[in-house]
Amino acid sequence: MEKTTLKIYNTLSKKIETFIPLNPPKVTMYVCGITAYDSPHLGHARSAVVFDVLYRFLQYLGYKVIYVRNITDIDDKIINRSNQEGIFWKDLVEKYIKEYEEALEALNVLKPTYEPRASEHISEIIDLIQKLIDKGLAYESDGDVYFEVQKFPSYGKLSGRKIDELITGVRIEVSEKKKNPLDFALWKSAKPGEPFWESPWGKGRPGWHIECSAMALKYLGETIDIHGGGLDLIFPHHENEIAQSEGANDKPFVRYFIHHGLITVNGEKMSKSLGNFVTMEYLLNKFHPEVIRAFLLSTNYRSPLDYSETNIKNMEKAIYHFYETLYWLKKVQPLREGLLSDKARKLERVWQEFEKKFLEALSDDLNTALALGQLFTLENEVYNFISRNPAITTEESVLLEKIEKSIKQTAGKILGIGISDPSDFWQKERDKKLKSVGKTVEEIEKLVKEREKARKEKNFALADQIRDNLQNLGIILKDTRTETFWYVE
Structure with missing residues (x-):
């Protein structure tokens, strides 16, 4: 290069x-x-x-x-x-x-x-x-x-x-x-x-x-x-x-x-006199540090950055999806011998383009917003590939390992995004978010297992009821081939 x-x-x-x-x-x-x-x-x-x-x-x-x-x-x-x-x-x-x-x-x-x-x-x-x-x-x-x-x-x-x-x-x-x-x-x-x-x-x-x-x-x-x-x-x-x-x-x-550039809050200049002062203590109590960090890099550094609960929550969704992808990357196990499929070759091209475009973005007046966009584009392709391919080959597993390493070498080292262990990330986020609804991780895991049992027994009414009750608490379930993944909104 x-x-x-x-x-x-x-x-x-x-x-x-x-x-x-x-x-x-x-x-x-x-x-x-x-x-x-x-x-x-x-x-x-x-x-x-x-x-x-x-x-x-x-x-x-x-x-x-x-x-x-x-x-x-x-x-x-x-x-x-x-x-x-x-x-x-x-x-x-x-x-x-x-x-x-x-x-x-x-x-x-x-x-x-x-x-x-x-x-x-x-x-x-x-x-x-x-x-x-x-x-x-x-x-x-x-x-x-x-x-x-x-x-x-x-x-x-x-x-x-x-x-x-x-x-x-x-x-x-x-x-x-x-x-x-x-x-x-x-x-x-x-x-x-x-x-x-x-x-x-x-x-x-x-x-x-x-x-x-x-x-x-x-x-x-x-x-x-x-x-x-x-x-x-x-x-x-x-x-x-x-x-x-x-x-x-x-x-x-x-x-x-x-x-x-300076910070605005809901379109107004941030100042104590306006009472729209956003402290780091408040933000760190509410959001994962990587969500805040990514939010701060989501706009060109020379432009104003507008803080609102909506804007930072949108970034939280993006980081959550990113860490869900990293979670599945860690779980990938090759299920059969074989080379790269056509879909895998497409993913490989996206990854190779990512490394080039990511560095080009940062070299062009430190365009962190575009670099983040390139990162999320690659991450989305990885997520789609893993979720839609039931039997990963040995060569495809090697490709995914290379992509994971590439993300750490670029986004991790330069942007400081994606540095947490995915399981640790989710453990801490679940613990923190569940405090507000008065539940523990163990209680939710128990309900998730009860729902999985109900689904196996074809008791779909009970399974749906458990899912709906959890959703009312802001807990979202995602069913996959191997497990039910969940997080708190």
């Missing part, structure tokens, strides 16, 4: 470009993580999963990726929340970082190479700020330090905004400490009772933007290949990172800026 080349949309150039790292096979990637002041939500999960797939795909292509995903653990929001809740700010931070890490582990998100925290890099931040002051790009004002935007002529190149227009349209309250309303804080002097660190400008803490520049510089160097985050970070956060980093180092900061 010819070498796959990744093409990706670069926010800097506003077009899809062929990805060529600065020093192949090494790839450097920095992604903005959470500000740890609240529980992780679906937006945090989308960012983590999208860049996890990019990380996995780059590794699949043979690159050696150094991946940094930071945590902002000191910030105005953190200080305000700790005051509101009467919790020491460090304890508040640890609480929400733990929730975030547990959610990502459940979603099978790989750990990055480094996960630095802002508070552990104060000396690097101070050094970078001092460098900007020395170069005349930043100034100290009554204990605060600001970056002077008008000293960086290319400011706005990422967002497409012009300095003059930004000044005209500025609506924020102008601080008397600033020379210009657009100037942004690199260092903030501490108010009484606030956490602080010593600095040449007095006691204080870093601004939000400078921490990312300092940590990217420390772990990845002056120029990095990929910088990622949500569309909401383009301005001002990433714009300010460019100004600080390029102002300090006189080198391009980022070669490819990659941004994912």
